[in-house]
Amino acid sequence: MRRVLVTGASGFLGRAAVAALRGRGYEVHGVARTAPAGAGADAWHAADLLDPAGPAFVARAAGASHLLHLAWTTGHGRFWADPANLAWVRATCALVEAFAAGGGTRVVLAGTCAQYDWTALPSDGVAAERSSPRRPATLYGVAKQAADELVEAWAATVGVSAATGLLFFPYGPGDQPARLVPSVALDVLAGREARVGPGTEVRDFVHVDDCGAAMAALVDSEVAGPVNVGTGHGASVAEVATAVARLAGGEHLLRLGALPGSAERSAVVADVARLRDDVGFEPRYDLERGLRATVDALRALSARGGGSRPATP
Amino acid sequence: MRRVLVTGASGFLGRAAVAALRGRGYEVHGVARTAPAGAGADAWHAADLLDPAGPAFVARAAGASHLLHLAWTTGHGRFWADPANLAWVRATCALVEAFAAGGGTRVVLAGTCAQYDWTALPSDGVAAERSSPRRPATLYGVAKQAADELVEAWAATVGVSAATGLLFFPYGPGDQPARLVPSVALDVLAGREARVGPGTEVRDFVHVDDCGAAMAALVDSEVAGPVNVGTGHGASVAEVATAVARLAGGEHLLRLGALPGSAERSAVVADVARLRDDVGFEPRYDLERGLRATVDALRALSARGGGSRPATP
Numbered sequence: 001m002r003r004v005l006v007t008g009a010s011g012f013l014g015r016a017a018v019a020a021l022r023g024r025g026y027e028v029h030g031v032a033r034t035a036p037a038g039a040g041a042d043a044w045h046a047a048d049l050l051d052p053a054g055p056a057f058v059a060r061a062a063g064a065s066h067l068l069h070l071a072w073t074t075g076h077g078r079f080w081a082d083p084a085n086l087a088w089v090r091a092t093c094a095l096v097e098a099f100a101a102g103g104g105t106r107v108v109l110a111g112t113c114a115q116y117d118w119t120a121l122p123s124d125g126v127a128a129e130r131s132s133p134r135r136p137a138t139l140y141g142v143a144k145q146a147a148d149e150l151v152e153a154w155a156a157t158v159g160v161s162a163a164t165g166l167l168f169f170p171y172g173p174g175d176q177p178a179r180l181v182p183s184v185a186l187d188v189l190a191g192r193e194a195r196v197g198p199g200t201e202v203r204d205f206v207h208v209d210d211c212g213a214a215m216a217a218l219v220d221s222e223v224a225g226p227v228n229v230g231t232g233h234g235a236s237v238a239e240v241a242t243a244v245a246r247l248a249g250g251e252h253l254l255r256l257g258a259l260p261g262s263a264e265r266s267a268v269v270a271d272v273a274r275l276r277d278d279v280g281f282e283p284r285y286d287l288e289r290g291l292r293a294t295v296d297a298l299r300a301l302s303a304r305g306g307g308s309r310p311a312t313p
Numbered sequence: 314m315r316r317v318l319v320t321g322a323s324g325f326l327g328r329a330a331v332a333a334l335r336g337r338g339y340e341v342h343g344v345a346r347t348a349p350a351g352a353g354a355d356a357w358h359a360a361d362l363l364d365p366a367g368p369a370f371v372a373r374a375a376g377a378s379h380l381l382h383l384a385w386t387t388g389h390g391r392f393w394a395d396p397a398n399l400a401w402v403r404a405t406c407a408l409v410e411a412f413a414a415g416g417g418t419r420v421v422l423a424g425t426c427a428q429y430d431w432t433a434l435p436s437d438g439v440a441a442e443r444s445s446p447r448r449p450a451t452l453y454g455v456a457k458q459a460a461d462e463l464v465e466a467w468a469a470t471v472g473v474s475a476a477t478g479l480l481f482f483p484y485g486p487g488d489q490p491a492r493l494v495p496s497v498a499l500d501v502l503a504g505r506e507a508r509v510g511p512g513t514e515v516r517d518f519v520h521v522d523d524c525g526a527a528m529a530a531l532v533d534s535e536v537a538g539p540v541n542v543g544t545g546h547g548a549s550v551a552e553v554a555t556a557v558a559r560l561a562g563g564e565h566l567l568r569l570g571a572l573p574g575s576a577e578r579s580a581v582v583a584d585v586a587r588l589r590d591d592v593g594f595e596p597r598y599d600l601e602r603g604l605r606a607t608v609d610a611l612r613a614l615s616a617r618g619g620g621s622r623p624a625t626p
Contacts (some may be wrong), residue, residue, distance in 0.1 A: 087406065154398065
């Protein structure tokens with residue numbers, strides 16, 4: 001029996017990962033502070049992972065062979081310097097310890113492209129797992145990097161296989177409304193001006209369903225160490241905002257540069273050789289199709305008078 | 314009132330640090346799994362810091378303004394790959410969180426020269442805090458580096474001042490008997506051959522009383538970030554073993570090269586500019602005087618028929 005414990009299973013990325021893991025035949029146990037009604041996992045464990053006793057309780061209750069640890073502090077804008085990043089490293093250590101003590105054999109963590117030194121990337125922004133320097137500029141990046149390096153070094157000493165998916169820039173249905181894609185789409189769908197910054201920065205935007213499927217593929221592989229989760233293609237924030245406004249039917253409502261922002265060009269794009277060749281995963285969405293699916297989901301939600309948090313379709 | 318909570322207070326380094334902190338006028342609260350009878354601190358808290366509830370219990374009980382966190386897995390030889398290194402990072406996070414929540418304002422951690430990339434040091438082995446690359450080769454080094462970077466990045470977000478003393482190679486009375494200085498001294502004092510490796514590696518050996526005094530000075534300063542704790546002088550293991558055998562009265566009993574070991578020359582020596590100029594600390598012991606004091610303590614203990622763990626004189 002292959003049973004995977006998924007933390008953050010009711011979140012933006014978690015819902016996509018749970019669906020993909022079930023598609024691969026895993027029995028999925030989710031963790032949430034309050035188990036969501038009717039959501040995708042096979043079983044739910046209600047626990048607060050930041051409670052000192054929470055991680056060991058959940059690991060014992062689940063008795064899983066695999067662990068996909070997605071839970072972390074994620075509030076838009078706030079998470080970069082949230083002191084709770086320290087508590088999430090503590091919870092991560094406690095969780096993997098208890099998981100291994102219970103006989104678990106495979107751990108996958110959610111890392112981030114913010115673990116790389118963005119100022120040291122080449123002009124095309126391509127970051128590679130084994131060669132691009134890590135020098136996180138934020139507490140969030142430092143904490144994710146600490147958890148990543150620590151768990152990978154520790155795992156070898158207890159016979160656990162460990163990998164970290166370094167997530168680039170997820171977007172898609174269910175995203176926090178203040179983030180780029182939903183904020184532009186919701187403004188335009190409501191007939192309001194969509195005000196954004198200059199948008200010169202190039203990023204590797206990856207649809208959340210592809211993120212979830214990639215993390216599931218990583219769980220289901222024996223690949224050890226860090227693996228970028230991106231598309232390998234960069235697009236500027238201005239290009240994305242323009243496409244979203246167009247797909248939402250109001251490109252004329254977009255006000256690029258109306259908000260302040262760095263006019264400095266910078267690029268952060270995944271080298272996807274390990275994801276493609278070692279994990280055997282390729283994204284299903286290109287940017288146009290992914291943004292269209294996201295805007296369509298937001299339009300359907302708006303038409304229903306829905307709230308700010310659309311469900312994954 | 315300046316009250317410092319010292320973890321590992323009953324250990325090799327802890328006893329020296331406690332004495333130095335009391336000398337600076339601090340009220341010292343020690344933590345130990347079982348409070349030692351009559352040992353140096355003003356108050357003891359009995360707790361297991363690896364218990365999930367241990368760190369918060371101790372931090373609340375002590376209510377200290379300062380924290381010197383020395384406790385870690387330390388078994389000679391074993392600690393490099395001990396899976397408990399992960400648990401010590403967890404305990405460190407929990408401890409500093411609870412300390413800050415209780416109003417504490419100054420944290421000093423015990424780091425290690427093993428956080429540096431030894432293969433990237435210049436031929437004289439001098440490692441500097443701000444310029445020498447960190448790339449720990451062991452789980453111990455990775456864990457200490459993770460705790461160091463994480464706590465320093467976190468501290469800024471909660472208004473706590475944080476520093477890490479990167480300890481080079483402590484020796485002195487009270488050291489574990491299997492380590493270089495006591496093992497050679499005890500063999501020679503007993504009239505046995507003292508068998509060691511080729512001993513070509515150059516290290517910065519620093520007397521434990523100087524380590525403790527330096528950590529106390531760091532606690533008592535406002536210096537933030539990493540600070541090397543060493544002497545700035547290197548000596549080869551062969552030189553140290555020879556001096557110890559001579560001081561123990563039996564240089565003819567030393568068998569350099571009788572045990573296998575790397576014949577590769579390598580050097581790891583502290584750049585002490587920050588310790589000297591920013592913290593204002595200089596070691597009291599040179600190597601000859603420090604080794605003499607250590608051998609004298611071991612001789613006195615042997616004469617009394619003492620056990621394997623001599624007390625700090």
